[in-house]
Amino acid sequence: MKREELMLACCSDIAGKIRGKAFPLSDFEKRVRRGIGWTPTNVQITCFDAIAESPYGALGDLVLIPDQATRADIDFEDGLPPERFIIGDIRETDGSPWECCTRSILSAALERLADVTGLTLVSAFEHEFHFRDKACPLGSAYTTAGFRTERAFMETLSAVMRDAGIVPDTFMKEYGVDQYEVTMGPSEGLTGADNSIILSEIIRTVAQRYDSAVSFTPLREPAGVGNGVHIHMSFRDTNGNPATYDPAGKHGLSTVSGSFVAGVLKYLDAIVAVTAPSVVSYTRLTPHRWSAAYNNLGFRDREAAVRICPVSDVSDVAKASQYNFEFRAGDAAASPYLQLAAIVHAGVQGIEEGLASPDATQEDLSLLSDQDLSAKGYVRLPQTLEAALERFAANGTVTSWFPGNFADIYVKHKQGEMAFLENMSEAEVCSAYEAAY
Numbered sequence: 381m382k383r384e385e386l387m388l389a390c391c392s393d394i395a396g397k398i399r400g401k402a403f404p405l406s407d408f409e410k411r412v413r414r415g416i417g418w419t420p421t422n423v424q425i426t427c428f429d430a431i432a433e434s435p436y437g438a439l440g441d442l443v444l445i446p447d448q449a450t451r452a453d454i455d456f457e458d459g460l461p462p463e464r465f466i467i468g469d470i471r472e473t474d475g476s477p478w479e480c481c482t483r484s485i486l487s488a489a490l491e492r493l494a495d496v497t498g499l500t501l502v503s504a505f506e507h508e509f510h511f512r513d514k515a516c517p518l519g520s521a522y523t524t525a526g527f528r529t530e531r532a533f534m535e536t537l538s539a540v541m542r543d544a545g546i547v548p549d550t551f552m553k554e555y556g557v558d559q560y561e562v563t564m565g566p567s568e569g570l571t572g573a574d575n576s577i578i579l580s581e582i583i584r585t586v587a588q589r590y591d592s593a594v595s596f597t598p599l600r601e602p603a604g605v606g607n608g609v610h611i612h613m614s615f616r617d618t619n620g621n622p623a624t625y626d627p628a629g630k631h632g633l634s635t636v637s638g639s640f641v642a643g644v645l646k647y648l649d650a651i652v653a654v655t656a657p658s659v660v661s662y663t664r665l666t667p668h669r670w671s672a673a674y675n676n677l678g679f680r681d682r683e684a685a686v687r688i689c690p691v692s693d694v695s696d697v698a699k700a701s702q703y704n705f706e707f708r709a710g711d712a713a714a715s716p717y718l719q720l721a722a723i724v725h726a727g728v729q730g731i732e733e734g735l736a737s738p739d740a741t742q743e744d745l746s747l748l749s750d751q752d753l754s755a756k757g758y759v760r761l762p763q764t765l766e767a768a769l770e771r772f773a774a775n776g777t778v779t780s781w782f783p784g785n786f787a788d789i790y791v792k793h794k795q796g797e798m799a800f801l802e803n804m805s806e807a808e809v810c811s812a813y814e815a816a817y
């Protein structure tokens with residue numbers, strides 16, 4: 381059949397969805413200059429395709445300008461046309477950033493980090509997902525057999541990650557039913573979040589080319605294992621040297637990194653509405669699920685909101701370059717741009733407030749009484765999306781990090797998402813999210 385190659389110009393929105401419009405590939409140069417028309421109220425389309433209350437109504441026009449640095453041309457060499465997409469920034473027609481452009485919101489947060497500290501953020505996103513249409517044999521968690529079941533998928537994925545400029549890191553059969561995990565090498569600035577989107581898109585595409593389907597939903601079933609997004613972070617100074625590690629600092633954190641982590645933990649109960657933004661996210665964020673339930677720092681502890689990752693003497697890489705910390709209270713219902721923006725703003729706030737490096741917890745916080753918890757300076761993270769949104773909206777410092785009416789629009793979007801789930805059982809809510817993500 382006759383075909384003309386198209387390319388998708390896309391963006392990541394409040395629903396954590398990648399939405400876009402395609403144009404003929406032959407128009408590429410023109411589209412990079414002129415962009416493609418975009419509609420303001422699109423930002424209120426929830427993950428369930430309902431439109432939440434929107435201040436824009438049917439009015440307004442925006443332009444999505446593709447950024448050439450994000451162009452992905454993924455040729456599977458299977459006789460079918462390559463997958464082609466490019467991510468962009470949403471601007472007003474006068475060229476200024478639009479208040480709900482998630483990528484511009486992250487750019488502003490990274491600029492604030494650079495202005496206050498002179499540092500650049502380096503990040504790498506870990507993705508967990510499960511196959512929806514497979515039945516991996518019981519007993520396959522972390523096994524060679526579990527890996528071999530999806531070996532072809534993983535090998536295609538590794539090859540096309542490289543083509544898309546993402547460094548393949550590790551691939552494994554995770555603990556959950558039909559659950560797998562893929563990790564990537566680190567990248568600087570906006571590219572870390574761009575790569576998160578490109579990776580999740582290519583995971584979906586590879587699944588489709590293998591006639592399969594995956595879901596990144598935060599929780600497949602109420603008692604199941606969660607799919608988390610873990611974000612590894614470190615800093616580089618203006619000379620490109622690692623600036624996160626100080627062997628004399630608490631747990632190896634440099635002074636600036638310690639204050640950054642302290643800020644993330646201080647504001648975590650108010651930003652979790654942005655980093656883990658679905659209704660089912662809050663069942664995942666409960667004790668003993670290897671996610672995060674408190675605003676604590678862990679030293680190599682997988683039940684902490686922020687974990688200091690191991691550095692090893694046996695590596696050929698210097699410790700200062702290996703050293704990083706991992707944010708674990710995130711999932712794929714969020715836009716990676718918004719996740720990282722919220723984390724960076726909270727971290728820079730901590731630096732501006734001169735917060736001291738936090739202590740790492742050594743105990744199971746779920747065993748402490750509320751009194752003991754608060755005496756030690758910890759809070760239990762909100763236990764529902766509704767409660768998380770209340771903390772977000774009530775924290776004037778946090779809402780001030782976002783431009784214009786963004787905070788209010790965000791809350792209205794999430795209220796629209798919750799309204800769709802009214803009267804559903806927990807299992808039905810999980811199924812709805814599994815289908816949506």
Ligand code: GLU
Nearest residue numbers: 606607608669670671682
């Ligand atoms: N699946 C867990 C989560 O929901 C994480 C397991 C791990 O440590 O990789 O975040």
Ligand code: MG
Nearest residue numbers: 506508554561
């Ligand atoms: Mg994992």
